[in-house]
Amino acid sequence: ELHIWLAAIAFFLLVVRPLLNRSRVKNRPPGPTGLPFIGNLFQVGPKPHEAFCSLAKTYGPIMSLRMGSVNVVVASSPNIAQEIFQKNGHNFTDRPVPDSIACQKNMEGSLAWAPIDQLWRNRRRLCGTKMFSGRRLDLLQHARHRVVQKCIQRIREHCAAGTPVNIGLLASDTTLNFMTNTIFSVDVDDLNFESTGKFKDLIVMNLEAGGKPNISDFVPALKRFDLQGSRRKFQLSIDRLGHVFDELISKRSKSRAASTDRNGDFLDVMLDLCEEESSCFNLDNLKPLLVDLFVAGSDTSWISVEWAVAELLRNPETLQKARKEVLEVIGEGGEVKESDVEKLPYIQATVKEALRLHPPTPLLLPYLASNDVAIGGYTVQKGDQVLVNAWSIARDSKYWDKPLLFSPERFLGSAIDYKGRNFEYIPFGAGRRVCPGLPLANRMLYFMLASMLYSFDWKLPDGVSPCDMDMREDFRITLRKAVPLWALPVA
Ligand code: HEM
Numbered sequence: 473e474l475h476i477w478l479a480a481i482a483f484f485l486l487v488v489r490p491l492l493n494r495s496r497v498k499n500r501p502p503g504p505t506g507l508p509f510i511g512n513l514f515q516v517g518p519k520p521h522e523a524f525c526s527l528a529k530t531y532g533p534i535m536s537l538r539m540g541s542v543n544v545v546v547a548s549s550p551n552i553a554q555e556i557f558q559k560n561g562h563n564f565t566d567r568p569v570p571d572s573i574a575c576q577k578n579m580e581g582s583l584a585w586a587p588i589d590q591l592w593r594n595r596r597r598l599c600g601t602k603m604f605s606g607r608r609l610d611l612l613q614h615a616r617h618r619v620v621q622k623c624i625q626r627i628r629e630h631c632a633a634g635t636p637v638n639i640g641l642l643a644s645d646t647t648l649n650f651m652t653n654t655i656f657s658v659d660v661d662d663l664n665f666e667s668t669g670k671f672k673d674l675i676v677m678n679l680e681a682g683g684k685p686n687i688s689d690f691v692p693a694l695k696r697f698d699l700q701g702s703r704r705k706f707q708l709s710i711d712r713l714g715h716v717f718d719e720l721i722s723k724r725s726k727s728r729a730a731s732t733d734r735n736g737d738f739l740d741v742m743l744d745l746c747e748e749e750s751s752c753f754n755l756d757n758l759k760p761l762l763v764d765l766f767v768a769g770s771d772t773s774w775i776s777v778e779w780a781v782a783e784l785l786r787n788p789e790t791l792q793k794a795r796k797e798v799l800e801v802i803g804e805g806g807e808v809k810e811s812d813v814e815k816l817p818y819i820q821a822t823v824k825e826a827l828r829l830h831p832p833t834p835l836l837l838p839y840l841a842s843n844d845v846a847i848g849g850y851t852v853q854k855g856d857q858v859l860v861n862a863w864s865i866a867r868d869s870k871y872w873d874k875p876l877l878f879s880p881e882r883f884l885g886s887a888i889d890y891k892g893r894n895f896e897y898i899p900f901g902a903g904r905r906v907c908p909g910l911p912l913a914n915r916m917l918y919f920m921l922a923s924m925l926y927s928f929d930w931k932l933p934d935g936v937s938p939c940d941m942d943m944r945e946d947f948r949i950t951l952r953k954a955v956p957l958w959a960l961p962v963a
Pocket of ligand 1: 831904
């Protein structure tokens, strides 16, 4: 008898209640009918950005679906995105926190997942003015120059041996090294402790556990079982990362106590802020912020470099134009500096075009509606998850001429930028929660690409021609290249 009762309760919770909730709001955006229990999960499948794009052709630029028992609203046009981010931004301030990520302690310290309140506003403002400011990033550029030299040296070795470079691997090592140098003034390889393993492996473990679609997020009743082990893996990565961060913080606190000399890196800024009276920073809430910076900043940036190089190799004329620019501007026997990027409009346009076709977070990060809100003539219900399909908007022929063509020229002399004001192009998001790391991402991407193109010409390995390149995508929260890109550097 107990079984029958349990089955009845489960049926009510998993099937009847979601249907009742769904019918509460009359003017819900249109969308495909889903199956009981799973809703539209199977229709959406492993590449939601593509599935949403094709469903939007039938249901329009604002549609609603049910993913398990979660109501999801998907925006697929610049106008709807603008309504969400600008006109109604105050109703879309919070995020649904994935089950794996919610296990973190001191979540109020997270920039990416904490709700917008006064604490969040203060911390976000201080991150903008004290860490991601032009002055601070200039101050730390010498370290990034060292990192690029190391990257170029590594390519030289491949060049001498005549072996191809795994571009994703090179870009990921270099990006993480940029980040550890900007945040802690140490090389990434110096963070491989015996007790925690390789720092890069911890970041990758964290990205996998937090980014992989997880059934617990669609069927909350299953949360307690952690069927995919995502929470367990995330917790493990957080514990180990926490250990590394504790070591670095304690070492730095000692050196700060012994001397007034400062590196001026992000850690110094954070510890300065912790020392201020009535500060919104303290030693407990630093770690979630550090995790955010590494997790939000690393694979987004390295994925972008890999896609940019892939597109250049697929479009050899564009590759030569980009090389010509950097060779002419820097001149023979020189070296690219981070500050040279301002003089390289074609390189800038190349990065922008790669971010248009391959936005690293194609659906941005999810939002939660805090009230019933009218958008595009429909009602988005309080508690709905809201996704903006930045990927499909940036490939829509209504807003882009020949949208699938890789053409940096479209950005030359164009005022369209990715700072969140042009809603047809929002790879960094928009509104109150637009990516705070954009100024650092900018510098890392342009600098790395310009240096790789200045020092080497690039060719595809023997037997691969541009039109045979495998450009398939692999969706997590981020959109990676499914098949690693190998390229031959030529001195
Ligand atoms: C948020 C993109 C690099 C830190 C975001 C969002 C996007 C994004 C789309 C969500 C915005 C929204 O919800 O509207 C990117 C891309 C990058 C990049 C494309 C590189 C190509 C970085 C870097 C850092 C960083 C280098 C820091 C070192 C963050 C943080 C958030 C965020 C902390 C959460 C902000 C919030 O929720 O309020 N990023 N990002 N990102 N990004 Fe980035």
